[in-house]
Amino acid sequence: MKKDPIIAIIGLGYVGLPLAVAFASKYKVIGFDINTKRVSELQAGDDFTLEISKEELEAVLNPVNKFGLEITDDVSKIKEASIYIITVPTPTNKYNQPVLIPLEKASETVGKVLDKDDIVIIESTVYPGVTEDVCVPIIEKTSGLEFNKDFYAGYSPERINPGDKKHTVTKILKVTSGSTPESAKYIDDLYASIITAGTHLAPSIKVAEAAKVIENSQRDINIAFVNELSKIFRLLDIDTQDVLDAAATKWNFLKFTPGLVGGHCIGVDPYYLAQKAIEQGYNPEIILAGRRMNDSMGSYVSHEVVKLMIKKDGKVKNGNALVLGITFKENCPDIRNSKAIDVISELENYNLNVDVYDPWANAEEVKKEFGIKLISNEKDLKPTYDAIVLTVSHQEFLKFKIDNYISETSVVFDVKSFLPEDIIDGRL
Numbered sequence: 363m364k365k366d367p368i369i370a371i372i373g374l375g376y377v378g379l380p381l382a383v384a385f386a387s388k389y390k391v392i393g394f395d396i397n398t399k400r401v402s403e404l405q406a407g408d409d410f411t412l413e414i415s416k417e418e419l420e421a422v423l424n425p426v427n428k429f430g431l432e433i434t435d436d437v438s439k440i441k442e443a444s445i446y447i448i449t450v451p452t453p454t455n456k457y458n459q460p461v462l463i464p465l466e467k468a469s470e471t472v473g474k475v476l477d478k479d480d481i482v483i484i485e486s487t488v489y490p491g492v493t494e495d496v497c498v499p500i501i502e503k504t505s506g507l508e509f510n511k512d513f514y515a516g517y518s519p520e521r522i523n524p525g526d527k528k529h530t531v532t533k534i535l536k537v538t539s540g541s542t543p544e545s546a547k548y549i550d551d552l553y554a555s556i557i558t559a560g561t562h563l564a565p566s567i568k569v570a571e572a573a574k575v576i577e578n579s580q581r582d583i584n585i586a587f588v589n590e591l592s593k594i595f596r597l598l599d600i601d602t603q604d605v606l607d608a609a610a611t612k613w614n615f616l617k618f619t620p621g622l623v624g625g626h627c628i629g630v631d632p633y634y635l636a637q638k639a640i641e642q643g644y645n646p647e648i649i650l651a652g653r654r655m656n657d658s659m660g661s662y663v664s665h666e667v668v669k670l671m672i673k674k675d676g677k678v679k680n681g682n683a684l685v686l687g688i689t690f691k692e693n694c695p696d697i698r699n700s701k702a703i704d705v706i707s708e709l710e711n712y713n714l715n716v717d718v719y720d721p722w723a724n725a726e727e728v729k730k731e732f733g734i735k736l737i738s739n740e741k742d743l744k745p746t747y748d749a750i751v752l753t754v755s756h757q758e759f760l761k762f763k764i765d766n767y768i769s770e771t772s773v774v775f776d777v778k779s780f781l782p783e784d785i786i787d788g789r790l
């Protein structure tokens with residue numbers, strides 16, 4: 363295992379790019395991605411995910427020292443690396459089953475360029491066992507090298523929170539692990555050299571894999587609980603946010619808020635754990651109940667909005683609705699697996715014409731992903747809407763003058779408890 367390793371990062375998305383940039387301050391890093399458009403954008407200093415600024419990217423692309431970042435879609439360029447870190451997507455299919463194809467393909471890529479004594483670290487979120495039982499056999503087969511004799515593996519889950527400029531990659535404590543005590547120590551030291559928040563060396567790769575998947579499953583279940591509370595309290599005509607504020611005064615009350623659970627982590631990772639449990643003959647009741655509750659929230663919000671519209675004698679059939687926000691979370695352009703789409707399609711089922719306004723999302727991507735013509739500029743909105751639903755708490759929406767777009771009978775619904783109470787008719 364080398365003292366001054368060259369590091370290859372495979373997959374330059376929300377996770378891979380910030381990691382590559384962080385390592386590039388102390389190591390020579392080669393970032394590899396199969397998406398040629400992404401590669402040429404990054405080579406020009408442009409990160410559409412907005413996680414890394416042009417200045418930060420240009421600083422590592424044109425380093426003043428021997429380190430820095432080279433970005434490529436040419437696999438032969440990563441051969442000189444001795445550390446390979448895989449950060450490719452781990453989505454689910456339409457049956458909510460894990461899709462490991464990108465990880466398998468990336469393992470093949472690494473296997474083709476691997477040399478003796480190299481280390482392969484997986485960062486993608488997986489269920490316990492994927493690194494050693496899925497990736498390692500592929501790497502052994504394509505490289506012809508023997509695991510734990512000729513090469514080693516590790517798992518170090520990523521915990522970044524896109525859009526969050528406070529908890530960035532080096533400021534989040536990192537869990538590490540390795541396939542032998544020596545490789546585990548080496549991997550831990552490697553991350554410790556750039557992660558200022560420190561590292562936690564887990565006793566095995568499976569423990570590290572399980573730790574990551576339960577972090578997101580725990581959040582999912584907690585959000586499902588407050589979503590259920592919201593459904594109960596709306597029936598009782600009690601404001602859920604007021605209840606949560608009161609309960610949160612107890613020192614050990616956990617602060618979670620109701621809402622839509624989209625994206626590719628919290629709404630997806632529990633299915634990875636569930637799948638593994640089912641394979642072992644165990645039915646994961648709580649995990650899947652949480653998923654069902656959270657997945658039901660989009661259509662629930664629309665039903666509540668329409669009920670309020672009917673109460674106010676608003677125009678439902680052929681009325682106009684405005685949904686504020688289509689990204690899966692606030693202050694971030696990521697639309698993958700956004701649950702705002704469930705709100706939109708259910709409102710459309712009630713024959714409402716739905717406009718979607720989001721200053722963060724990319725209109726082209728929204729058209730491609732959901733077939734929706736996104737409104738990116740406030741001046742393109744209609745003069746009045748029969749219903750306005752805030753689904754995402756982008757900072758820009760604090761300045762949005764809802765008053766200008768409503769009439770006496772309009773309904774304003776706040777999914778995120780983000781808007782002033784005096785302008786809303788309902789919230790989760």
Ligand SMILES: NC(=O)c1ccc[n+]([C@@H]2O[C@H](COP(=O)([O-])OP(=O)(O)OC[C@H]3O[C@@H](n4cnc5c(N)ncnc54)[C@H](O)[C@@H]3O)[C@@H](O)[C@H]2O)c1
Pocket residue numbers: 372373374375376377378394395396397400449450451452464465467468471485486487488520521522523524626627
């Ligand atoms: N985004 C997050 O908030 C977050 C946080 C923690 C963990 N994770 C996990 O990290 C992993 C990556 O997520 P992401 O959000 O960065 O995904 P992403 O889609 O933003 O990026 C993945 C990148 O990998 C590339 N890629 C796909 N297959 C490849 C291959 N075979 N070889 C090389 N490149 C390939 C894609 O082109 C893409 O640029 C997932 O497992 C995810 O669950 C994500």
